[in-house]
Amino acid sequence: MIVPMSHILIFSSILFLMGLACVLARRNLIMILIGVEIMLNAVGLTLVGASALWHQVDGQIFVIFLMAMTSAEVSISLAMVVYLQRRKGSINANAFDEMRG
């Protein structure tokens, strides 16, 4: 036995909430994407912990799919960041408020 499952769950929930706080508090688009990365990593940690808890391989395979999804998401969203930088000259999230009524 390494650790109780509850410690893994608490560790990954702290990581997830740090990522959520980064998404909510920061105004830089790059930092918002980094927060999303932190949250996805916390989910991956939970999956690997569950895989070790039940001695099934499925959790580890889901982490592989999660990584593929993350790389797709990052490539699209960084292309969007480059596009928005070209369009507005800024990557501050407050600069994109054209739809504010």
Added chain:
Amino acid sequence: MDSILFYILAIAALAATLLCITRSNPVHAVIYLVNALFSLALIFYLLGAPLVAAWEVIIYAGAIMVLFLFIIMMLELAPAEERPGPGWRRWGPVLVLSLVLLGCTILLIAGDPGAAQGVTSYYASPRVFGYALFKKYALAVEVVSFQLLFAAVGAFYVGRHRPKRGTGKEEQ
């Protein structure tokens, strides 16, 4: 021994992540996040998933974070994007919300009798892993490959360079 290592790595990952989300310079944040990812990879290895640990280092720390650095340096972002000054107006509500959510999560975990079970490391041999990945989840692998193709095409479409029209100065 393994449990002590787990707690040391967990504290290292949490500290690196905390430093990452509070940096004002995105380059420093990315470097701290790479540290946190290395700690997480070691935790995956301790839990018995060496393949996932290797891919965490190769894909996350090696590819995705370098892509972030590349974009940051290509855009030539100013180091001080955010206004200096007391950050409590921004961080205060977020901190309260996060602590409330964390407290509720910990209460839920503490009330669950199954959560006190010990986790033993489960090493999936490459044979077991490969059979599960390419037989049980073969359809999902195909779907993921399509998803990566669409992501590449979409990134190319969004990021292509268009000369400005209507401003009178066409770039060649």
